[in-house]
Amino acid sequence: METGLGVLGLAPAVFWSLTPRELQAILRGKFGVSSEGAAPTRVQLDALMRQYPDREA
Known part of the structure; x- marks a missing residue:
């Protein structure tokens, strides 16, 4: 909201x-x-899947 209303200056309805x-x-x-x-x-x-494999509970 801050970016849309404040930075971009969009009207709330828009x-x-x-x-x-x-x-x-x-x-x-x-x-x-x-x-x-x-x-x-x-x-x-x-690579992430190898580094952090799912563990079964």
Whole structure:
């Protein structure tokens, strides 16, 4: 909300009517694309799964 209303200056009705995908597009258009927070690649996920295997209780 802070980003949508404060930084982007969207009206509350506009902010609340946005879909998550629309908000993401606005943020990418305003601030560019960042790999931070992106979904892990298959290789990264496999490495995490080896490092932190599921344990059965």
